[in-house]
Amino acid sequence: MMDKKSILFVDDEQMVLDGLRRALRSMRKSVDMAFATGGREALEILAEHPFDIIVCDMRMPGMDGAQLLQKVKKLYPATIRIILTGQADDSATKRAIHVAHQFLMKPCDPENLKIILKRACLLHQLMTHPLLKRTVSGIDHLPSLPDSYVEIQQVLNDPCSSVQDVANVVEKDIAMSSKLLQLVNSAFFGHFNEVKSPAKAVHLLGIETVKSLVLALKVFSDFKGSKISDNFLKSLWNHSVETALFTKEIIKTMGANKRDEENAFVSGLLHDIGKLVLAANIPDLYRKAIDLAKLYQLELRKAEFKVFKASHAEVGGYLLGIWGIPGDVVEAVTFHHRSHQYPGSPFTIAAAVACADRISHELDVERCIGICPVLDEKMFGSTEMVEKIGEWRQLCNGLKEQEHG
Ligand SMILES: [Fe+2]
Ligand SMILES: [Fe+2]
Incomplete structure (x- = not known):
């Protein structure tokens, strides 16, 4: 049985908050929801009792989403921090990369949001030990999702993209691309030096496998x-x-x-x-x-x-x-x-x-x-x-x- 979870939503537009409240009504039994119209109000609510998950808008007057999550990270490290953003590559969003656990692009489909929130609730539940929960959420160097992986994902979201487009992303990172070729040509995969380019690797192994290898290679190399x-x-x-x-x-x-x-x-x-x-x-x-x-x-x-x-x-x-x-x-x-x-x-x-x-x-x-x-x-x-x-x-x-x- 999962404990009842609590989620705090923060957005400067009351209409957005009302929309969220309506869209997520079916989750009321398993989740306590609270709504704040700005960073200051959110911090006041959090001071009364900490929340399991916070979902906040990036662009807000006064304290923006990144500033708010920075404070939440410091004060309540066990809270899972999710940010809603309109643009993936603006400077404010880049600041939020270090403080948000997850990004959601606006507009966010309610069904998708529900799945993501349910997943966040389950994961929160799994981290049952308060010490570990604090440790994991508060770790400064929790590895971030590698840029090359995010880029491949973006390419794949484009229905007109080709195998070569994926290969191009891989090739941009020379160190990673040579590690990939080395691995694919190794005895593990049994291709013995026949794979000379990322494009060939994608042809042979498939886009998803190459994407996974890029992710794992990057993550492991970050720990070196x-x-x-x-x-x-x-x-x-x-x-x-x-x-x-x-x-x-x-x-x-x-x-x-x-x-x-x-x-x-x-x-x-x-x-x-x-x-x-x-x-x-x-x-x-x-x-x-x-x-x-x-x-x-x-x-x-x-x-x-x-x-x-x-x-x-x-x-x-x-x-x-x-x-x-x-x-x-x-x-x-x-x-x-x-x-x-x-x-x-x-x-x-x-x-x-x-x-x-x-x-x-x-x-x-x-x-x-x-x-x-x-x-x-x-x-x-x-x-x-x-x-x-x-x-x-x-x-x-x-x-x-x-x-x-
Ligand atoms: Fe193992
Ligand atoms: Fe294991």
Whole structure:
């Protein structure tokens, strides 16, 4: 059961607030809503009691949206901050990039807004431990969604765009583009030096896969030079790429559609991203979790729970949620260590990621910190899946052999 959540809407136009109140009426049972016509009034309301989520307009006279969210971030770091904006690239919006968790373009379709708010509520709920909630919302260097990813998304929103347009975005960032080609030509993907350009990579792998790789490559490279050791980063990268490929193969055997396959791939690629967030931002405590896992032979996520009262799975899901990554991916990442508790159809992307993750560990036990999570029948609610485990192990083993040439 989800606790009742609270959302504060801030806009200088009363008409906009009335519109929101009407459009979101169906959410009244699960959400307490309050409305403020400016930054000052919003802060007065917040002073009475903090809200779980704040949605504010960018352009307001006096205190604008970025200034308000800056204050909210400082005073109430656990509040999820969403900004409504008319223009993506004006200077005010650029200021808001550092203080907003999520941007919504105006005009905002009410159904879309409802989905986004529900997702924000669920994520807020998942961050049950107040300490972690504060930690995650207050982390100064919570990675931001890479520009190149946003740009690819914009290109894809244009119905006239072509494969070359996507490739052009990738090519603009020379360092990233060469990393992409290196990866696609590596044994992981089995294309051995035949892919010479981003356009060819898009042709071979598809736009969505390239988009996911761009996102993951960028995020991982942003952590280089942080408090994370190169070994930890490299080993996690290899495990993540492997898990992405395995997840996609596994879900194919369950007759998934193209969209699920793509979401499966990116979920596998990003499933352990929370480890990077924790290790880079709270290195001393993360070290403690690693030491605990090694000393008591625990799964790393259990040691994380002891230290943070949540694991990298929830932290990762939280980050992807505020980036506005598709809900299926957010949920798969959040539930990849407890797929059996995940509500939904018997076979989910979360279950596929969970299997792929464990098979990747089985094939390289050395890579585990503490003990490896094990693949067992209890993870699944259906016998159909239990019967498939052998087939999946074989499939992934085949891919792994290809990887080692
Ligand atoms: Fe994990
Ligand atoms: Fe993992």
